[in-house]
Amino acid sequence: VKLAGWAIETRVYAEDPARNFLPSVGRLVRYRPPPERRASGITVRNDTGVYEGGEISIFYDPMIAKLITHAPTREQATDAQIDALDAFTVDGVRHNLAFLCSLMAHPRWQSGKLSTAFLAEEFPDGFHATVAQGQERERVLAAVAAAMDHVAGERKRRISGQQPGRAVPRERRRVVLLGGREIKLELACASAVTQKEHRSSRGRPIAAKPDAAEPPPIQVRFIEPAGSQRHTLLSHWKPGDCVWSGTLDGRPIWVQVRPALNGFDLAHHGIEARAYVYTEHEAAAARLLPAKTVTDTGNAVRCPMPGLVISIAVAEGQDVKAGETLAVIEAMKMENVLRADRDGVVKKIHARTGDSLPVDAVILEFA
Numbered sequence: 001v002k003l004a005g006w007a008i009e010t011r012v013y014a015e016d017p018a019r020n021f022l023p024s025v026g027r028l029v030r031y032r033p034p035p036e037r038r039a040s041g042i043t044v045r046n047d048t049g050v051y052e053g054g055e056i057s058i059f060y061d062p063m064i065a066k067l068i069t070h071a072p073t074r075e076q077a078t079d080a081q082i083d084a085l086d087a088f089t090v091d092g093v094r095h096n097l098a099f100l101c102s103l104m105a106h107p108r109w110q111s112g113k114l115s116t117a118f119l120a121e122e123f124p125d126g127f128h129a130t131v132a133q134g135q136e137r138e139r140v141l142a143a144v145a146a147a148m149d150h151v152a153g154e155r156k157r158r159i160s161g162q163q164p165g166r167a168v169p170r171e172r173r174r175v176v177l178l179g180g181r182e183i184k185l186e187l188a189c190a191s192a193v194t195q196k197e198h199r200s201s202r203g204r205p206i207a208a209k210p211d212a213a214e215p216p217p218i219q220v221r222f223i224e225p226a227g228s229q230r231h232t233l234l235s236h237w238k239p240g241d242c243v244w245s246g247t248l249d250g251r252p253i254w255v256q257v258r259p260a261l262n263g264f265d266l267a268h269h270g271i272e273a274r275a276y277v278y279t280e281h282e283a284a285a286a287r288l289l290p291a292k293t294v295t296d297t298g299n300a301v302r303c304p305m306p307g308l309v310i311s312i313a314v315a316e317g318q319d320v321k322a323g324e325t326l327a328v329i330e331a332m333k334m335e336n337v338l339r340a341d342r343d344g345v346v347k348k349i350h351a352r353t354g355d356s357l358p359v360d361a362v363i364l365e366f367a
Helices: 074-086 097-105 107-111 118-122 136-156 280-286
Strands: 006-013 030-032 037-039 042-048 063-071 089-091 173-178 181-189 197-199 205-207 218-222 230-235 243-248 251-260 263-268 271-278 300-302 307-312 325-331 334-339 344-349 362-366
Touching (some): 006 097, 063 074, 074 251, 136 181, 136 218, 136 230, 136 263, 173 280
Antiparallel strands (some): 042 063, 218 230, 230 243, 243 251, 251 263, 300 362, 307 325, 325 334, 344 362
8 A cells, every 4th residue: 555645534523612512413404515526636525424404313423524635745635624624514503613624723733743632732711713813814704704795785786676877885994893803994896887887778777787707806905004905805605605715815715604784604714703894884883882791690500412301310499519410411322410510509490301402401590
């Protein structure tokens, strides 16, 4: 057997890295892996036994797929793995795609300095797919969000029945709120839709149709630091697509996209963030809105994963000491014992033995 090149396999699981990798169950509302291909010495393969519309149940291992890349060098195999993970769409269950992508992009992985203590050393407080300020990935997400907002806006302006004979100007400056930080930028587009129109036989203006074969490039310039150069984005993305695939300054990138009010939920290179896209006037108004507060639910014991209630070990009104067993939940062929983290009195029990509970369902409450 002759060895040639490097191969990397990641295992895509229905599990939640933010909850210490607890399994997630449910229906695969969307399951769209990256296309298998072999080109320029790089191979992408996806081994799977699931399908879109199928179910990840509590009775079996929650593995979704094995994603394999092969390339002449370890660096190329890693880069191909990152791109393939970025293009991998899974909806309906929590999954570890962002964690795997973050792992591939981690300096220790790329340098090969690994150990069995890697997770404990690099993620002592657990994995959180948040945006680090000042990173290149932050600007990539902001640029893509602004470009998608521009495409969606142009599409709305082609809806019939709007006031004829009057062009609707669009502000070129945008403010993208990403991870609580404002990123200001300026957009420019060479779209014929915004520059040309022709008239019907009755003399009414009709918007020119864009060339579907080649989308117009969108240029983005970041306001800060001053004198920043323009970046060019090119993509066939349209509203409703789950993946923004295109190029940024000629470099291919893939970004997972889900719609949100005034913005998008994005995932790229191990980062998950909601990006709000505003005009400068909208951003000024948004700053005046009060921040939402999360209701304290510290007295409730919740189901950490979807599962079956095997037993409830306490009764209403019972005094409980820290460390005592409260309930046993079965999921993925394993029994999970829930214990009290403090002393207290059981106020109300919401679940019964034999109940099938979703994640975060309240099992009982303390007084």
